Amino acid sequence: MTSPARVDVHQHIVPPVWAQALDSRGMDSGGWAIPAWSAADAISMMDEQSIATGVLSVTAPGVRLDDDAAGARSLARAVNEYGAEIVKDRPGRMGSFASIPLPDVDSALEEAAYALDILGADGVVLMSNAGGRYLGDPEFEPLWAELDRREAVVFIHPAQPPMPLLPGTPAPMADYIFDTTRTALNMVMGGVMSRHRKMKVILSHGGGFLPYAAYRFSGLTSTVIDTGRDAEDVLRDLKRFYFDTALAASPSALPSLLAFAEPGHVLYGSDWPFAPQNAGSYYNHFLEAYPDFAPGQAEAIDRGSAEVLFPRLAR
Template sequence: MPFPARIDVHQHLVPPVWAKTLAALGLDSGGWPIPHWSPESAVAMMDQQQIATGVLSVTAPGVHLGDEAQARDLARAVDEYGAEVVKDTPGRFGHFASIPLPDVDAAAAEAVHALDHLHADGVVLMSNSRGRYLGDPDFEPLWAELDRRSANVFLHPAQPPMDLLPGTPAPLADYVFDTTRSALDLVLKGVMHRYPNVRVILSHGGGFLPYAAYRFAGLTSTAVDRERSAEDILRDLKRFYFDTALTASPSALPALLAFAEPGHVLYGSDWPFAPHEAGSYYNHFLETYPHFAAGQAEAVNRNNAELLFPRLAR
């Protein structure tokens, strides 16, 4: 095995109750079909891709589908299902809990329940919650609750509040854009500065944030908010963690590694929404990348995640 067994922080589960609810409402994931999933198929994939543990999350559109009472019930059902999967397969799975934003009171209550009682490894937030971005001032009580618990937050992209590019499902293009948009919103609204104990993991290498970070910093400090220096903006942008799902490529990986703070790049697969063949395609680039510093490949594949999820350390 060329690398230590990986910890995959971007792996999805498809709880039956969630899949049935989406089907009943005629929904999918931004024009992307909902695939079949089972713990057994996940373990089989992980064994083939040298993944020891997958930290599972529900993908877009999340659990708030328009009705607040339904969202609360669906979040609880999904989180209890994920907790059972973790309990039934020790060591192979972790779990990010789903919470029903934009209902902020219910979201905070579900986060507390999931973290304190279901022992979730963190929470997953969609990049926007029914068109509202995560720096929304109404969401402050949730961030305060997560900060008190030094929570891991996995930020997964969702379809932005605009029409799809004709013939193009959201995961192909819009998800990259919305991840970037959401991360910048968190920095410009001061969330990353006010809540230093929260660890936010951005999907897919942070969209194009590493590539454009100095653009964001320079323009903000000179044309948008002169009270904040470029260094202030960069400091908050560099607080993010990043996963490699669909991003470990010859063009994206150098930018990601050049921008991210040491220890802030984590392995991700995006399975099963990204098929097995996609995992192999990006793993090849990761495994043959010629410019890793000593120990950096092992850190990306496993060691950095062990620091965020101590219970997964072997």
Template sequence: MTFPARIDVHQHIVPPVWATTLAALGLDSGGWAIPHWSPGSAIAMMDQQGIATGVLSVTAPGVHLGDDTQAQNLARAVNEYGAEVVKDNPDRFGHFASIPLPDVDAAVAEAVHALDILHADGVVLMSNACGRYLGDPDFEPLWAELDRRAANVFVHPAQPPMPLLPGTPAPLADFVFDTTRSALNLVLNGVMSRYPNMRVILSHGGGFLPYAAYRFSGLTSTVIDPDRSTEDILRDLKRFYFDTALSASPSALPALLAFAEPGHVLYGSDWPFAPQEAGSYYNHFLETYPDFTPGQAKAIDRKNAETLFPRLAH
């Protein structure tokens, strides 16, 4: 790609207050070190990778680190920092606001503030909030508020509530697992069918959801909930959007494109937690993939995201 055109919906920001708080608590991102970040380094990477705009989000472990009051304050500080970055470079950056789940009242209040006052482009939720998954009935007020606003919701994986595999950082395997777990929880608990106005983006090609979707739908309708047909479950699973971060590979991309609805695949880099070399590898595959339908590659790079983020449309 010879000019910056892509809209990257999976690009991370590292606000200094967030990095300092994690360091003080001895935390990282599931065994993955917190990298250096600056607006200038992000723009330099985007220029090299053909990215016009990066929609920024804080990654795991998010902003709720065990204390409700700390989580409220950290979410506000992180979101205000992100809003300033966007204000300084509105064409190059967007941002998903961090939400302090599982504190539901604070999560709703911060979502409203971020969307209405800070003009965030959506919100980011971790795949589980202190071990509670996103289909939890107690989270219903947040989903209702996000649906009323037809919000974009970016689901990023977090470490599942279980021990890490020895010698295996969570981003390597557990993150993929937890995205799938959270998405299925949203569908089985009816969130995706009750709230049709919000748009939910799953990280990393949806984990292994596209690969296993027909298993999920078939077993659900025959064993778990006979009142819901296979078609009902599939319809809800197909409501998700998917980013290509670390997933535009010879095996994953064909499965994703075979499952996702038209317009539901978006470009993602996962920078700076995924190194730029990884981005170059996946970009090359996207640029040389032989089986795209006419216009599909450009839609993934930009047009599909323009539908979700109209302010970024040219």
């Protein structure tokens, strides 16, 4: 690409207050160090990677760092206000997904309303699990109902599942793609995706291994597990998800993703700065050289599909 055009729906921000909160607790992102971040560095990376707009989000572990619900509410507000200031000065180059403090549903509803109505956030980001509770949990239903009422865009980012890290293996290497898949399937089996059809839900990293295993999930649902739903019904809900390409535009993952995803449901993602720039270049090269796109599909991934989800970015 010769000029910035992409909309990057999986780009991260590192608010100082969030980085300090992690550092004070001796925490990182699933065994992955918290990188330095600045708006200037983000713009520089975006120009080099042909990205016109980055929709920013805080990565795992999100804003609920311990059992302090009040602290999570305060951190979410600080993070979201910081992000809003960054976007306000660069509305064409940056957008934001607001962090909300699940599993406290009342606080999550309050912060979602504040971020979307007052701060002008482009959507919300949820971690794949909140203290070990997955997103199909029935107690989260009021939040899903409200996000659906608003026709919100919801970005699901993986978090460390409630189990120890594999020795020598940071969570982003293996556990994150597992947890993305786990929460997506939990949402479908819990009826979230069938009850709420107006919201748009983006899964990180090509949806984990959901595209690869979707027909296994739907087939076993109808033949082994008595859920009262047939395979086509489950498959239809699995196909309602959107997917980003962050760390997923590879020779094995991309064909599987494109074979499964509905038209317009694949969006560009970089995962910068947690995925370093040389990783972005590697995946961009494969994305740009991929020979089997349908007509218009590459352009839709880079920008067109995101313009539908975020009309303010439409050219």
